Amino acid sequence: AASAQSYHTHAETMAELDRVVAAYPKIAKKFSIGKTYEGRDIVGVKISDNVATDEDEPEVFYQANIHARERITNEQALVFIDTLTKEYGTTERITKLVDSREFWIIPILNVDGQIYDMTSDTQAGRMWRKNRQPQATDLNRNYDYKWGCCGGSSGSPSSETYRGSSPESAPETKAVANFIRSRVVGGKQQIKIFLDIHSVAELVLWPFGYTTADTVPGELSADQEAAHRTIGREVARFNRYTPEQSSDLYITDGSSDDWTWGTQGIFSYTFEMGGGSFYPAPSQIEALTQVNRDPLLILAEYADCPY
Numbered sequence: 624a625a626s627a628q629s630y631h632t633h634a635e636t637m638a639e640l641d642r643v644v645a646a647y648p649k650i651a652k653k654f655s656i657g658k659t660y661e662g663r664d665i666v667g668v669k670i671s672d673n674v675a676t677d678e679d680e681p682e683v684f685y686q687a688n689i690h691a692r693e694r695i696t697n698e699q700a701l702v703f704i705d706t707l708t709k710e711y712g713t714t715e716r717i718t719k720l721v722d723s724r725e726f727w728i729i730p731i732l733n734v735d736g737q738i739y740d741m742t743s744d745t746q747a748g749r750m751w752r753k754n755r756q757p758q759a760t761d762l763n764r765n766y767d768y769k770w771g772c773c774g775g776s777s778g779s780p781s782s783e784t785y786r787g788s789s790p791e792s793a794p795e796t797k798a799v800a801n802f803i804r805s806r807v808v809g810g811k812q813q814i815k816i817f818l819d820i821h822s823v824a825e826l827v828l829w830p831f832g833y834t835t836a837d838t839v840p841g842e843l844s845a846d847q848e849a850a851h852r853t854i855g856r857e858v859a860r861f862n863r864y865t866p867e868q869s870s871d872l873y874i875t876d877g878s879s880d881d882w883t884w885g886t887q888g889i890f891s892y893t894f895e896m897g898g899g900s901f902y903p904a905p906s907q908i909e910a911l912t913q914v915n916r917d918p919l920l921i922l923a924e925y926a927d928c929p930y
């Protein structure tokens with residue numbers, strides 16, 4: 624079951640996804656976006672009514688565990704997948720969402736890093752962040768928008784925020800970007816909401832991270848910019864995280880949400896979950912994930928807002 628007594632290993636996560644798609648074949652289907660550096664599949668679950676058909680419905684994309692040690696984020700994705708499938712047909716709000724959206728949810732994006740972090744001699748984990756290329760790359764600095772332009776990333780492979788040798792030099796970044804680009808149908812991006820789930824600072828962040836400017840002339844309308852911020856502030860009322868533009872936290876270039884917002888026009892957010900450390904006690908999993916039940920539903924509900 625998804626409400627775990629302990630953190631899911633990668634193998635347990637894959638088994639959980641298999642269980643869900645076997646139990647709910649009409650609304651849940653596995654998909655792979657490609658392979659990691661070490662050759663493992665990066666797997667997610669699509670959830671929708673008529674799940675085998677690409678219907679004309681607003682799409683929602685949630686990714687977790689881009690940073691290896693941020694274990695609670697995988698649990699968040701699994702709990703949400705469990706919620707959508709288990710409550711379909713019984714909770715009206717969820718039935719409506721599953722019927723009118725296509726959800727793409729990837730619980731572990733940084734598969735190699737997550738396995739490395741968890742395959743530790745001690746219970747504590749290795750405090751690993753990046754992927755597992757020989758020049759290990761911070762996937763959240765490797766996206767192809769303002770890459771390396773402005774700060775918060777490093778050109779040094781030993782750095783925790785190494786941006787990689789070029790944009791999308793990490794296979795994991797390239798796979799997810801290719802997948803998101805593939806959702807452009809008839810010239811229109813079908814994904815309307817993007818969320819990258821991190822821990823541990825209890826924040827709701829929105830782009831841009833590369834600049835402190837709160838509007839970017841020529842790229843998006845003032846109305847779009849305002850709606851984008853308003854949605855971020857609204858969901859933060861439910862998880863009680865602090866809402867802010869990501870550059871208010873610190874400058875970052877090449878991050879996931881800057882790319883999805885800046886190049887795809889997708890309303891994009893980053894959550895930093897709580898727990899006080901990268902390895903909160905397993906007994907905290909339920910409470911730490913429960914606070915995001917409404918925020919994850921609200922974001923999906925906004926996928927049809929007319930912007």
Ligand code: 0X9
Pocket residue numbers: 690693763821822823828830831832833869870872875878879880881893895
């Ligand atoms: O630095 C990061 O990648 C994120 N914090 S973490 O401690 N989880 O590593 C924050 C990223 C904030 N910036 C953007 N989302 N653009």
Ligand code: ZN
Pocket residue numbers: 690693821822
């Ligand atoms: Zn992170």
